[in-house]
Amino acid sequence: MEVGQMQRQWVDYTKSLFLEGFLDGQFLQLQQLQDESNPDFVVEVVSLFFEDSEKLLNDLTRALEQPSVDFKRVDAHVHQFKGSSSSIGAQRVKNACIAFRNFCEEQNTEGCIRCVQQVKQEYYLVKNKLETLFAMEQQIVAAGGSIPILELSF
Amino acid sequence: MEACNCIEPQWPADELLMKYQYISDFFIALAYFSIPLELIYFVKKSAVFPYRWVLVQFGAFIVLCGATHLINLWTFSMHSRTVAIVMTTAKVLTAVVSCATALMLVHIIPDLLSVKTRELFLKNKAAELDREMGLIRTQEETGRHVRMLTHEIRSTLDRHTILKTTLVELGRTLALEECALWMPTRTGLELQLSYTLRQQNPVGYTVPIHLPVINQVFSSNRALKISPNSPVARMRPLAGKHMPGEVVAVRVPLLHLSNFQINDWPELSTKRYALMVLMLPSDSARQWHVHELELVEVVADQVAVALSHAAILEESMRARDLLMEQNIALDLARREAETAIRARNDFLAVMNHEMRTPMHAIIALSSLLQETELTPEQRLMVETILKSSHLLATLINDVLDLSRLEDGSLQLEIATFNLHSVFREVHNLIKPVASVKKLSVSLNLAADLPVQAVESLRDFRAPEFFPVQSDNHFYLRVQVKDSGSGINPQDIPKLFTKFAQTHSLATRNSGGSGLGLAICKRFVNLMEGHIWIESEGPGKGCTAIFIVKLGFAERSNESKLPFVTKVQANHVQTNFPGLKVLVMDDNGVSRSVTKGLLGHLGCDVTTVSSIDEFLHVISQEHKVVFMDVCMPGIDGYELAVRIHEKFTKRHERPVLVALTGNIDKMTKENCMRVGMDGVILKPVSVDKMRSVLSELLEHRVLFEAM
Numbered sequence: 001m002e003v004g005q006m007q008r009q010w011v012d013y014t015k016s017l018f019l020e021g022f023l024d025g026q027f028l029q030l031q032q033l034q035d036e037s038n039p040d041f042v043v044e045v046v047s048l049f050f051e052d053s054e055k056l057l058n059d060l061t062r063a064l065e066q067p068s069v070d071f072k073r074v075d076a077h078v079h080q081f082k083g084s085s086s087s088i089g090a091q092r093v094k095n096a097c098i099a100f101r102n103f104c105e106e107q108n109t110e111g112c113i114r115c116v117q118q119v120k121q122e123y124y125l126v127k128n129k130l131e132t133l134f135a136m137e138q139q140i141v142a143a144g145g146s147i148p149i150l151e152l153s154f
Numbered sequence: 155m156e157a158c159n160c161i162e163p164q165w166p167a168d169e170l171l172m173k174y175q176y177i178s179d180f181f182i183a184l185a186y187f188s189i190p191l192e193l194i195y196f197v198k199k200s201a202v203f204p205y206r207w208v209l210v211q212f213g214a215f216i217v218l219c220g221a222t223h224l225i226n227l228w229t230f231s232m233h234s235r236t237v238a239i240v241m242t243t244a245k246v247l248t249a250v251v252s253c254a255t256a257l258m259l260v261h262i263i264p265d266l267l268s269v270k271t272r273e274l275f276l277k278n279k280a281a282e283l284d285r286e287m288g289l290i291r292t293q294e295e296t297g298r299h300v301r302m303l304t305h306e307i308r309s310t311l312d313r314h315t316i317l318k319t320t321l322v323e324l325g326r327t328l329a330l331e332e333c334a335l336w337m338p339t340r341t342g343l344e345l346q347l348s349y350t351l352r353q354q355n356p357v358g359y360t361v362p363i364h365l366p367v368i369n370q371v372f373s374s375n376r377a378l379k380i381s382p383n384s385p386v387a388r389m390r391p392l393a394g395k396h397m398p399g400e401v402v403a404v405r406v407p408l409l410h411l412s413n414f415q416i417n418d419w420p421e422l423s424t425k426r427y428a429l430m431v432l433m434l435p436s437d438s439a440r441q442w443h444v445h446e447l448e449l450v451e452v453v454a455d456q457v458a459v460a461l462s463h464a465a466i467l468e469e470s471m472r473a474r475d476l477l478m479e480q481n482i483a484l485d486l487a488r489r490e491a492e493t494a495i496r497a498r499n500d501f502l503a504v505m506n507h508e509m510r511t512p513m514h515a516i517i518a519l520s521s522l523l524q525e526t527e528l529t530p531e532q533r534l535m536v537e538t539i540l541k542s543s544h545l546l547a548t549l550i551n552d553v554l555d556l557s558r559l560e561d562g563s564l565q566l567e568i569a570t571f572n573l574h575s576v577f578r579e580v581h582n583l584i585k586p587v588a589s590v591k592k593l594s595v596s597l598n599l600a601a602d603l604p605v606q607a608v609e610s611l612r613d614f615r616a617p618e619f620f621p622v623q624s625d626n627h628f629y630l631r632v633q634v635k636d637s638g639s640g641i642n643p644q645d646i647p648k649l650f651t652k653f654a655q656t657h658s659l660a661t662r663n664s665g666g667s668g669l670g671l672a673i674c675k676r677f678v679n680l681m682e683g684h685i686w687i688e689s690e691g692p693g694k695g696c697t698a699i700f701i702v703k704l705g706f707a708e709r710s711n712e713s714k715l716p717f718v719t720k721v722q723a724n725h726v727q728t729n730f731p732g733l734k735v736l737v738m739d740d741n742g743v744s745r746s747v748t749k750g751l752l753g754h755l756g757c758d759v760t761t762v763s764s765i766d767e768f769l770h771v772i773s774q775e776h777k778v779v780f781m782d783v784c785m786p787g788i789d790g791y792e793l794a795v796r797i798h799e800k801f802t803k804r805h806e807r808p809v810l811v812a813l814t815g816n817i818d819k820m821t822k823e824n825c826m827r828v829g830m831d832g833v834i835l836k837p838v839s840v841d842k843m844r845s846v847l848s849e850l851l852e853h854r855v856l857f858e859a860m
Contacts, residue, residue, distance in 0.1 A: 026837040030747065033754040033840065041750050049743045079784070083815055084743035086837050 003145035010136045011148055017133070022126050026089030028150065046130055049088050053123055056081045060116050064109070074112060075104040081119070092122045176230050179223045186220025208262055215255045218248035296445045299327040304456045313464045317349050320457050324432065325351045328446055331399055331436060336386060336429040338363060338408070345386070345429055361385045367403075372427050377404040377450040379442060386431050399434030400442050404450050406430050407458045430454055502554055509550050516543045548670075555673050566680055573630070573704075574599060627703050629683075634698040641689040641696045649687055671698075678702055706853075729756040730847055737761045738768050738781040738790075739813065744836060748780060748813070751843050765793055772797070776808045778850060780834075783812045783825065794828035809850045813838075 001009075017023045034041040060077050063070060082097035096119045103111035137147055190213040197209060225241045303323045307316050321333045332352055336345040339360065345368065347359040361368070367384045380387060382398035405427040432450060434440050520540045528536060581597040588595045641649070649671050671687075678685040681702040689696030735757045739745040745761050752759045760776070762768045772779070779797070783790030794810055801807035811832040812825045825833045832850060834842070 025839070029837070029839045030750070033750045035754065038750060038753065045743060045746050045750065048746055052742050079815075080741055083741040083784075083836065086815070087741070087744035087747040089837070 001139075001143075003140060003143045006136065006140045006143060007145055007148050010133070010140060011150065013133060013136065014150060017129055021091050022129055024089045024091040026086065028089070030088060031150065043134055045088055046134070049084055049090075050127060052084050053081065053127075056084075057116075057120055057123065060119075064113055064116055069107075069109050069112070071104050071107050071112075075101060078104060078119075085123075090123075090126045093119065093126055096122045172230050176227060179226045183220045183224035183227070186216050186223065190216050208258060211251065211255050211258060215248070215251040218244060218251050222248050293445055296449050300449055300452050300456075303327065303453055307453075307456055307460050308463075311460075311464045311467050313461060313468075316457065316460045316464060320430075320453060321349055321351045324450070324453060328432065328434075328449070329440075330432050330434060332431075332433040334386075334431045335406070336361070336431065338426050338428065342426065348428075368429060371403045371429060372405050375405065375451070377402050377447045377454070380431075382433070386429060387433060397437050399436045399438060399440065401431060401433045402442055402447065402450060403429055403431045404454045406454045406461075408461060430457075506550055506554050510547070513543060513547045513550065517547060552670060552673055556676070627705050629701050630704050631699065631701045635695065636697075637695040640692045640694040641687065642692055643689065646687055646689065674700070730851070731756045733757045733778065733847070733851075734776045735759050735778045735780065736768070736772060736776040736808070738765075738779070738793075739763065740782065740785045744782070744813075747837065751838065751840060752780075754840060755844055755847065757847075768793065769796075772800075772808070774801070774806050774808075778809045778811065778847065780811045780813050782814065782836075783821070784814050784816070791824050791828045794825075794830055798829050811846070811850065 014023075018027075030042050030045060056077050060074060060081075063074050063077065078097050078100045082094055082101070085093040085097060096115065100112065100115035100119055103115050140147060193209060193213060197206070222241070222244045225237065225244050228237045229241060303320070306319045306323050310316060310319070317335055321335065324330060325333045330351065332350065334347060334351070335349040337348040338344070339346050343363055344360040345363050365385065367380055368386065371378050371380065380401050380403045382388075382401045384401075386403065387398075387401045406429070408426045408428055430450075434442065517540065520536055520543060523536050524533070524540065577597060577599060581595060584595050675685050678700050681704075683700055683702030685698070685700035687696055687698045733756070735752050737745060737748050737752070737759060739748060739761070740763050742763075745763065749759045749761050757778075760771055762771055768781075781790050781793065790812065794812075797807065797810060809831045810829070811834055812821075812830045813834055813836050814821055815836050822833060832846065834846060838846075
């Protein structure tokens with residue numbers, strides 16, 4: 001595949017991610033921060049996100065498996081997760097976290113367990129998408145092209 | 155003989171003697187019976203008689219005596235035994251009562267006698283009281299006289315009336331022959347006869363003041379008797395009077411205004427005195443009584459007081475009149491000055507207009523002439539005409555400005571204005587003028603020049619500057635540097651005076667009129683600033699520098715958190731090179747995002763994830779601190795308080811910005827409470843961060859951005 005085509009593919013893919021609501025404007029901000037002095041900024045941040053999220057999700061699952069659930073702790077974890085996801089623009093994950101927090105306030109174990117499943121689902125989805133995106137980027141760079149600048153109006 | 159119970163008298167009845175005895179006894183009895191009756195009658199009439207029972211006793215005694223003598227009448231002839239018994243009884247009783255009475259009288263009579271002495275004593279006392287009453291009445295009379303006199307004297311504040319009245323009243327009260335007042339002359343060496351009772355206008359008798367008799371009177375505050383032959387008492391020829399009446403003199407203190415002290419009344423050391431002389435009628439045996447002398451002394455004091463009051467009144471009336479005159483004069487002067495100013499202004503306005511119209515004609519037509527075909531000489535002439543008329547036009551303008559500046563009718567208008575645009579405008583104004591003269595002008599503005607300043611600036615030349623920080627004001631320093639012909643350092647002091655000419659003044663814009671710099675100086679002074687010129691010497695160019703105080707344009711409400719809806723693009727800094735920032739966030743992802751964001755804007759970012767780390771790292775070098783306040787288990791607010799405690803001075807403290815995932819009222823209030831300078835909602839875009847930093851660095855003000 002030649003560079004132009006790859007770039008167009010990349011653009012379409014990215015657009016679709018935005019349209020489907022996986023990513024929001026914050027992700028664009030991250031992309032803006034990427035420059036010569038910081039060429040891998042987005043990848044680094046997203047990788048950090050993945051690491052953090054794995055840990056958080058494990059903690060969450062364990063916390064909810066306890067016989068008596070410590071909702072404060074659960075809420076704290078969800079808060080963290082919400083923060084991270086909104087920092088990188090993972091919109092659907094963030095929304096799921098918001099819903100999750102409501103159930104935590106209500107101290108609804110059932111609801112929380114359902115939410116954690118949902119959050120996990122969204123997370124893995126967005127992780128998948130982002131990994132695909134990065135793979136595409138690597139291909140473009142390897143082929144000698146450059147990542148196009150996205151001009152999206154919201 | 156038959157025994158009869160008759161008693162025979164002792165002696166034989168002598169017919170004549172018996173008869174006389176008989177009659178005497180009868181009368182004695184009568185008297186004796188009538189005396190008690192009289193006594194009873196008179197005692198009943200009188201109200202007081204303390205010894206009634208004595209009277210009874212006495213009455214009984216007399217009655218019995220009378221009875222005895224009455225019964226005695228029967229014993230002259232033969233009388234029966236009964237009569238004898240009655241007689242005996244009566245005599246016995248009489249004896250008893252009389253003895254009792256005699257004994258009683260021993261007690262009574264001394265008492266009665268002492269009553270008498272007491273009565274005498276009381277009579278004496280009554281006489282004494284009467285005498286004293288008489289004295290008191292006399293004194294009261296005197297007092298009334300004094301009061302009346304004083305009233306008369308004090309009823310007027312006119313000096314002459316006071317003195318005249320005094321003399322008249324004194325004369326009347328004391329029935330004097332003559333009463334006179336001697337006043338000290340202006341020189342103080344003589345006493346002049348000023349007022350007399352009998353003579354209407356005393357001719358100017360004078361006596362020297364240092365006579366012993368006068369000194370004597372002056373040294374005492376009592377009225378003293380003086381000899382009728384002393385010079386002050388010889389007022390008119392003693393025509394046919396043999397025995398001049400006694401004369402009394404008393405001093406009257408004359409108080410100066412400056413030493414009128416009520417408390418020091420008796421200590422009138424260096425005072426002037428007048429002398430009042432009173433003469434009793436000649437050929438009368440009258441003497442001066444003590445109470446009369448007292449009266450005179452009191453009157454003298456009153457007169458002194460009245461005179462001083464009169465003097466004060468005169469003085470204050472004089473002062474008031476003087477003030478009124480001065481007021482009138484001042485008013486007149488003010489009105490004249492106003493008229494003059496108005497006339498001047500009118501003149502200036504009219505003349506300016508009149509002068510400018512031909513000026514404009516000259517300038518316009520000369521410029522037009524310049525455009526036409528001219529010989530070099532003609533061109534030279536036209537250029538000279540143009541230059542001169544420009545000079546003249548500037549001079550006219552400057553004169554008007556300067557006159558308005560000088561009499562303070564020019565007032566600064568306080569308004570917010572855009573500093574940058576002012577400089578740019580001036581630069582633009584000057585550029586064409588300069589280019590015509592083949593000169594280049596460059597404008598340099600310092601990076602942190604505030605955009606908005608408060609104060610009205612007028613008429614300054616091109617700038618290059620840097621401000622000095624302070625809280626509500628900053629100082630603007632503007633420098634105009636040229637590489638022209640420079641100025642002699644000796645001439646520099648003269649530059650700012652009006653119309654002073656110096657030969658080597660740089661003539662780029664001022665045109666050598668001599669007024670321009672003076673006007674600048676006036677304006678700069680109005681703005682509490684300072685202007686000066688530096689030059690190293692002829693040929694080395696010169697620099698004109700001024701510093702003025704401008705205010706920061708006010709923000710609408712510093713204590714609330716106003717919502718910044720739009721960002722002024724032209725003042726946002728694009729980069730914050732080297733700005734040291736500290737970010738505290740426990741979320742790794744958002745920490746690195748924020749770091750990247752700030753790094754992209756050129757900041758030097760340090761990140762920490764806990765309070766201990768934060769406190770370890772924080773220093774005065776960090777200008778801005780971003781901290782997440784929603785960290786569970788870490789109280790960001792508490793940390794903010796601690797930062798405030800650590801950095802007490804405002805300029806040392808870094809700007810504190812809270813990063814938070816939700817902006818609700820509670821969060822905002824907490825942030826304000828702990829003294830945060832701003833609140834940002836995560837996630838934050840690059841543009842938002844940029845504008846946030848711009849604002850924070852400019853104004854250090856509370857705001858919120860979402």
